[in-house]
Amino acid sequence: MTFNINNIKFDYNSVVIISYLFLSLLAWFLNIITKGKTNEYFFSSYRSSLLSPLTYIRLITHSIGHANWDHLVHNFLYILLVGPMIEEKYGSINLLIMLLITSLVIGVYNSLFTKYSICGASGNVYMLIVLSSFANISEGKIPITVLLILIFYVISELKDKITKKRDNTYHDGHLLGALCGILFGIYFLNHNSLLDLITGLF
Numbered sequence: 271m272t273f274n275i276n277n278i279k280f281d282y283n284s285v286v287i288i289s290y291l292f293l294s295l296l297a298w299f300l301n302i303i304t305k306g307k308t309n310e311y312f313f314s315s316y317r318s319s320l321l322s323p324l325t326y327i328r329l330i331t332h333s334i335g336h337a338n339w340d341h342l343v344h345n346f347l348y349i350l351l352v353g354p355m356i357e358e359k360y361g362s363i364n365l366l367i368m369l370l371i372t373s374l375v376i377g378v379y380n381s382l383f384t385k386y387s388i389c390g391a392s393g394n395v396y397m398l399i400v401l402s403s404f405a406n407i408s409e410g411k412i413p414i415t416v417l418l419i420l421i422f423y424v425i426s427e428l429k430d431k432i433t434k435k436r437d438n439t440y441h442d443g444h445l446l447g448a449l450c451g452i453l454f455g456i457y458f459l460n461h462n463s464l465l466d467l468i469t470g471l472f
Contacts, residue, residue, distance in 0.1 A: 286362045287353035290334075290369065291346055294391065297334045298342050309335045309389055315377040316387035329377030330370055335389035345391040352398045359405050360458060367464045372397045372450040376443045388440050393447035399423060400451025407459060424448055 282288060300308040313335020315328045336342035357365045376393040380386060403420045427444045454464075461467070 284354035284357045286357055286365045286369070287349060290353075290391075291350065294334050294336060294342055294346065298336050298339065301335065309337075314387045314389040315380055317381050317385060325381075329381065330373045332377055332389045333369070333373035333391050333394055336391070337389060341390055345395050348395045349391060349398060352395075352402050355405060356398055356401055361463075364458075364464050367468070368397065368401070368450070368454050369394050371464075372447055375450060376446050379442065379446055380440075384442070386440070388443060390440070390443075392440065393443040393450075396423065396427075396444045396447030397451040397454070400448045401455050404451075404455030404458065407455075420448075 297308065297313045301313065311324060312328065313331050315332035318325045318328075336345070353365070360368075372394050376388070380388050400420050400423075403417050424445070427441050427448070430441055457464070457467070
């Protein structure tokens with residue numbers, strides 16, 4: 271998808287990733303003008319009444335909200351770096367499904383097993399980074415640099431989870447995102463579409 275501004279062509283080269291960024295920017299802006307209310311009600315996930323429809327919506331939309339500008343930028347520097355490659359490799363529909371599933375897994379886990387309120391795309395960051403290590407396996411190649419990043423990320427998260435007290439980093443979400451990336455990577459070694467899996471379940 272391309273569009274022109276003053277005879278300059280811009281390529282909307284990664285539909286899902288760029289749209290994800292724009293949605294997160296919108297959520298960040300709304301959170302500022304509402305003084306935190308939109309994050310509280312729409313873009314954070316936490317244990318709440320099962321009778322409220324927002325409880326279920328927040329299981330996914332927490333990955334759109336961010337606590338502040340630095341939080342958003344930190345996550346999307348990685349997403350914009352790795353995400354387009356993943357979208358080109360696996361396709362926009364598959365990527366969208368993977369982002370939604372990862373967000374849902376993290377949201378459900380957090381609601382069931384913790385009392386924290388979480389927001390941010392970091393779980394999806396970890397999923398994308400781990401999944402990128404699978405990108406060239408079908409061609410018989412695994413990039414050593416990406417594999418090293420994967421190892422450093424996972425080891426760092428495990429170390430911090432074990433040695434540090436509760437801080438503002440949601441280590442469980444990072445590890446769950448990495449686990450989702452591993453499972454997606456294994457699945458795509460023998461399959462081409464997540465839609466086949468989903469339709470098979472129903």
